[in-house]
Amino acid sequence: MTSIAPLVDQFQRRITYLRLSVTDRCDLRCSYCMPERMTFLPRKDVLSLEELHELALGFIARGIRKIRLTGGEPLVRRDMVELVQALGRKIGDGLDELTLTTNGTRLAEFADDLAAAGVRRVNVSLDTLDRAAFQRLARRDSLPQVLEGLQAAREAGLAVKINAVALKGINEHELPEMIAWAHGQGHEITLIEVMPLGEVEEDRFDHYLPLLAVREQLEARWTLRESDHRTGGPARYFDIAETGGRLGLITPLTQNFCEGCNRIRVTATGQLFACLGGSEQVDLRAALRSGEPQAALSRALDAAMRIKPERHHFTIEEPGAAPALSRHMSMTGG
Numbered sequence: 001m002t003s004i005a006p007l008v009d010q011f012q013r014r015i016t017y018l019r020l021s022v023t024d025r026c027d028l029r030c031s032y033c034m035p036e037r038m039t040f041l042p043r044k045d046v047l048s049l050e051e052l053h054e055l056a057l058g059f060i061a062r063g064i065r066k067i068r069l070t071g072g073e074p075l076v077r078r079d080m081v082e083l084v085q086a087l088g089r090k091i092g093d094g095l096d097e098l099t100l101t102t103n104g105t106r107l108a109e110f111a112d113d114l115a116a117a118g119v120r121r122v123n124v125s126l127d128t129l130d131r132a133a134f135q136r137l138a139r140r141d142s143l144p145q146v147l148e149g150l151q152a153a154r155e156a157g158l159a160v161k162i163n164a165v166a167l168k169g170i171n172e173h174e175l176p177e178m179i180a181w182a183h184g185q186g187h188e189i190t191l192i193e194v195m196p197l198g199e200v201e202e203d204r205f206d207h208y209l210p211l212l213a214v215r216e217q218l219e220a221r222w223t224l225r226e227s228d229h230r231t232g233g234p235a236r237y238f239d240i241a242e243t244g245g246r247l248g249l250i251t252p253l254t255q256n257f258c259e260g261c262n263r264i265r266v267t268a269t270g271q272l273f274a275c276l277g278g279s280e281q282v283d284l285r286a287a288l289r290s291g292e293p294q295a296a297l298s299r300a301l302d303a304a305m306r307i308k309p310e311r312h313h314f315t316i317e318e319p320g321a322a323p324a325l326s327r328h329m330s331m332t333g334g
C-alpha cells in the first residue's frame with residue numbers, strides 16, 4: 001500500500017518544502033556557480049514533463065506543501081509553463097504555494113503565464129545593478145532583460161524577492177545601494193553567502209564575504225530590527241527603518257541553520273538530494289519508471305528520510321581548497 005504519512009526525518013524535522021530542478025541548463029554562466037564550459041546532464045536522463053508532474057504529485061501526497069521550481073534556469077525549459085499550469089491546479093488542493101527561482105532573463109515573456117497559473121511570488125537572482133559588472137559576473141550582457149523581466153513581474157502582480165550572492169571585491173561596495181533600490185521598487189531582498197559547491201575557474205575564497213561583517217556595515221548606516229517573519233526557507237529577516245523594506249540574510253557558512261531544515265531537493269534527472277551540502281541521494285527516476293510508480297516513489301521518500309543528515313559541514317576557510325562537493329548549485333537549484 002502507498003503510504004500517505006508525512007515526511008519526518010530521523011531528527012524529527014517535518015519535510016514540507018520541495019525544491020524541484022527542471023533543468024540544469026542555463027543562459028548565464030555566473031562565475032561563482034559554474035564554469036564557462038559547463039558539462040550539463042545528458043538530455044536523455046532528464047525527466048519528462050509527465051514524470052516531473054507525477055513526481056510532484058507523489059511529494060504532495062506525502063505532505064509537501066510548498067514547491068519551488070528551480071534549475072539551472074527554469075525558464076529555459078520549453079515545457080515549463082505547462083508544468084506550472086499542471087502544478088498550479090494543486091494550489092489549495094494539497095499545495096499551499098508554488099514558486100520559482102529565476103535569473104529573470106525570460107521573465108518578460110513568462111510573467112503573465114506564471115501569474116495566471118497561480119504563482120504569486122518569484123525569487124529573482126540579481127547580484128549587481130551595474131551592467132559591466134553583470135556582464136563580467138554572469139559572462140553575458142543580460143542586465144537589461146532582467147530589468148525588463150522585473151518590470152513585467154510587477155505588472156503581472158507577482159511579488160518579487162531579489163536574491164544576491166554577496167561577493168568580496170565584486171558587489172560588496174554596491175550592497176547598500178542594491179538594498180535601497182530593491183526596497184524602492186517594493187521588493188524584498190536577501191543576501192546569500194557563497195557556497196563551495198562544484199568546480200569553477202576562480203577560487204571562491206577570494207570573493208567569500210561573511211554576512212556578519214556586511215550586517216555590521218549596514219547597521220552603521222541604517223537601523224536594522226530583527227523580524228520574526230519566516231517564509232519556510234533558511235533566511236533570517238530584518239526590517240530596515242529608513243528604507244521601510246525587509247532584508248533577508250542566508251548564512252550557510254557563518255551561522256548554520258540546518259536545525260530547522262524542512263527542505264528536500266530533486267535534480268532534473270530525478271535524483272533526490274537529502275541535503276544541499278551532502279551527497280546522500282535516492283534515485284527517484286528508477287522509482288518513477290518502475291511498474292508501480294507511486295508506491296515505489298513513496299518507499300524512496302521513506303528511504304530519503306532515513307539518510308537526511310543532521311547538518312552540512314562545508315566551510316570556506318583557506319585559499320585553494322577543493323569545493324566541499326563536486327556537484328554544482330545548478331544541479332540542485334536554490
Ligand code: SAM
Nearest residue numbers: 033071072073101102103125194195329330334
Ligand atoms: N538560475 C536561477 C537563478 O539564478 O535564480 C535558479 C538556479 S541558481 C543555482 C539559484 C540560486 O543559487 C541563485 O540565487 C544563485 O545566485 C545561487 N547560487 C549559485 N551558485 C551558488 C554558490 N556557489 N553559492 C551560493 N549561491 C549560489
Ligand code: SF4
Nearest residue numbers: 026028030033072103
Ligand atoms: Fe545560471 Fe542561476 Fe547558476 Fe547564474 S546562478 S549560472 S543564472 S543557474
